[in-house]
Amino acid sequence: MKIRDRIKAFCRVKASELRPNRRNWRTHPQAQRDALRGVLAEVGYADALLARELPDGTLELIDGHLRAETTPDMEVPVLILDLDDAEAAKLLALHDPLAGMAEANDEALAELVANEETENAAIQALLERMIQDPEPPVEDIVDEGSHEVNVPEAFQVVVECRDEADQQAVYERLSGEGYKCKLLTL
Numbered sequence: 191m192k193i194r195d196r197i198k199a200f201c202r203v204k205a206s207e208l209r210p211n212r213r214n215w216r217t218h219p220q221a222q223r224d225a226l227r228g229v230l231a232e233v234g235y236a237d238a239l240l241a242r243e244l245p246d247g248t249l250e251l252i253d254g255h256l257r258a259e260t261t262p263d264m265e266v267p268v269l270i271l272d273l274d275d276a277e278a279a280k281l282l283a284l285h286d287p288l289a290g291m292a293e294a295n296d297e298a299l300a301e302l303v304a305n306e307e308t309e310n311a312a313i314q315a316l317l318e319r320m321i322q323d324p325e326p327p328v329e330d331i332v333d334e335g336s337h338e339v340n341v342p343e344a345f346q347v348v349v350e351c352r353d354e355a356d357q358q359a360v361y362e363r364l365s366g367e368g369y370k371c372k373l374l375t376l
Contacts, residue, residue, distance in 0.1 A: 222367075
């Protein structure tokens with residue numbers, strides 16, 4: 191397989207000069223915005239935004255909309271990609287879901303975040319959510335003495351999808367936003 195290097199250039203651009211992608215499908219809840227501000231304050235920029243150059247010379251974002259929006263007056267690191275409109279759309283659609291497909295090694299994650307210190311409440315909440323065990327142990331669900339099942343309170347949404355491909359897309363989008371999801375076929 192031949193893999194092309196599509197990175198054309200690296201530069202620093204004032205974030206407000208980057209054109210948001212009209213097809214950006216990501217939304218950013220307040221908790222994510224707060225956590226990003228906290229990370230930027232405590233660590234700073236540690237990743238480049240992705241953009242492509244349009245025929246008029248402007249740069250259109252592919253990845254990094256929230257970072258650009260959060261720091262509009264700052265010169266930010268940008269990788270300029272050599273992509274046409276169709277390729278940019280494909281990367282826009284797949285970039286975050288592909289990263290979201292990674293699985294967690296719970297033990298390594300717990301060890302990594304165990305000693306993290308932060309004064310930022312949003313970052314602390316994110317760290318705690320990352321290491322919480324979302325599945326209660328079986329003994330917490332079944333009371334052996336009464337043979338009753340204790341169902342912990344849960345708030346869920348069921349989304350009806352057009353087909354399997356639509357189901358997968360919705361799953362990847364919500365998983366990428368940090369929701370714990372399960373695929374069901376009824």
